[in-house]
Amino acid sequence: MKFGLDDAIASGLTRANLEALVVDTMPGAEPDWPEPIPLDDPAGPDFPLDALPGTLGSFARAVATSTQTPPGMAAVMALGTISAAVRGRYIVAIPEHDWSEPVLIQAVVFALPGERKTAVVKEITAPLSLWEREQQITDATQIQEWTSKGRVLQKQLDAAENTASKGREPGAQGKSPEELDQIRQAATLELAKHDNGIKHPTRIVADDVTPEKAKQMIVEQGGALAIISAEGTFFAILAGRYSESPSLEIMLNGHAGEPITVDRKTGPALYTPRGCLTIAVACQPHVAETMGSVDGFQARGGAARILPAFVASAVGNRSIEAAGISADLRQAWDATIRAILNHNPVRPTDSAGFPTPARLVLDAGAYMAFQRYRAWHEPQLRRGGELGDLVDWGSKLPGAILRKAGLLHIATHDRPEDHPITADTIERAISIGGWFAAHARIMYRVMGGRSGQSAARQVLD
CATH class of the missing domain: 1.20.58 (Methane Monooxygenase Hydroxylase; Chain G, domain 1)
Known part of the structure; x- marks a missing residue:
């Protein structure tokens, strides 16, 4: 016996009854909704400050206390400052696997307005600014x-x-x-x-330069430059503020330390075989959403190169009695950065006469610790694994760990090339890498799904 729609209506069933009947009889009637994206501002776990050794850890902790800001902000900016001071002069090499990584990072701290980003950046990077000005006096x-x-x-x-x-x-x-x-x-x-043999004024830090100017400065400064800022202007420029399309090459190539050529209207082209770009920027979370909408930013690997930090807001919970930074600790941090800036490791030249990076290697214990991590890491890239939803970013995580190990090693040795990286340093870098992974998951979620959340929040309210 047939029972059509007209019969159902005639029998007294309402539209709501019919819709419920359809849903209840469908296979898998319970909808398998994905985990909802929180409408609150995103924040990841606290930074493991114990993973930062010596003066590096002490100063990051003191800056966080003094400014009453989340420790992750000071910690990430401190790692970026060391990366800037290194100036592309080191690699971490694993000769057993013909693998090397330049000792540099491209990191971004995402924090809301009023979170004292400028104060943290200024305090952490002060030794870079002072050293740069001193060099420029000599340069003149x-x-x-x-x-x-x-x-x-x-x-x-x-x-x-x-x-x-x-x-x-x-x-x-x-x-x-x-x-x-x-x-x-x-x-x-x-x-x-x-x-x-032209001599250019020393510049190790820039902020809102165009990609073309950044390339020129990298070559003029011997192969390295750092973008350090408490604003997201550089990413707006990369996204195409002054051009018709995004200009991502300087970020992508600068992360790998690839060759850079700058053609000039007059005179021969400028060239460096290894152009390194450090990024240490503190900006608002909406910058992540903006970059997620930039054509090719994720597909070309821009997002995979970023070490992100989404720090929790401290506004409303800050102490007005916070202790300042001691003069001794500030002096120790200045001495640490100056030692890195002033040390010139022995660097063999290539066939064209350009200096090659000094090599940092792992000792036996560090190599075993790193290999254990890699054995755990690879299966995590599978679907359902811990990094299965971050395959592009997660694939670069072992290399990022080597880079961070290099930074920690350089920060604790006057002549880092004379000492191998230890297992303790690798374990510290792995801990920091895991922290960044938690924040990378937030970054990808924000880049892909925060549009329209303001309106959604209004609906819920």
């Missing part, structure tokens, strides 16, 4: 000497060209035309060599 004299010598060489070249042009007849100026031309060529070569 060297640049003046270079400029003066250039004027002399240019006059010599002008005179040689003038003499050569007037001495085309045999015997003119007491020299043959061939001899005059050789003098002109020698003067040209001398000036070119001088121009190639």
Whole structure:
């Protein structure tokens, strides 16, 4: 016997009855909804400050206490400051697997307005700023000497060209035309060599530069630059603020330490075989959402390179009696960063005469600890694994751990290349890596799903 829609209505069933009947009779009637995205502002677990050794850990803790900010903000900015001070001069190498990682990070702290981001960034990076200004004072004299010598060489070249042009007849100026031309060529070569040795004012930190300017500065500064800021302006520029499309290459290539070439309108192109870009930025969470909407940011690996930190808000719970940073501890932090900046490790040159990075290696215990971690890590990338929803980011996590181990090692040794990285350092880096993984999960969620949450919050309210 057939029982159609008309019959159901005639029997007294309402629309609600019919809809319930349909849902109840469908296979798997209970909807399998994904875990809802919280509408509150995102925040991850607290940073494991005990993983930071010596002065690094003590200073990060003191800055967090003094500014009454979450420890993760100071900790991440401190790691970024060490990365900036390293200036691309080291790699962590595992020769057993032909594997090396440049000792640099690209990290972003996400915090709401009013969380004292500027105060933390200024305090943590003060040694970089002071050292940079001191170097620029010395640079000014060297640049003046270079400029003066250039004027002399240019006059010599002008005179040689003038003499050569007037001495085309045999015997003119007491020299043959061939001899005059050789003098002109020698003067040209001398000036070119001088121009190639140009001295630029020392810059290790920038903030809102364009990608093109960042590339130029990396080459001019010997292969490294750091973007450090309490604003997200650099990411807005990468997203295409001044161009018709995103410009991600400097971020992607700078993370790997790849070659950089800068073509100039006049003169030969500028080049470095290894261009390193550190990023240590503190900005508002909406920047993550904006970057998630940038064409190619995730697909090309931009998100996978970022070490994110979504710190909890401290507003409303801050003490007005917080202790300041002791002079001794501030001096110790300054000395730590200066030691890294001033130390020039022995660096063999490549076939073109460019210095190669100094190598940091693992001792036997560190290698075993790292291999144990890798054995655990790989299965976690499978579907359902701990990193199964972060495959692109998670795939780079072992390399990121080596980079962080390098930073911790450099921060605790005057001559880091003379000492192997220990198992203790690797374990500390693994702990920090796990913390970043928890925050990376938040970053991907924010990049992919926060649009419209303000309206949703209003509906719930």
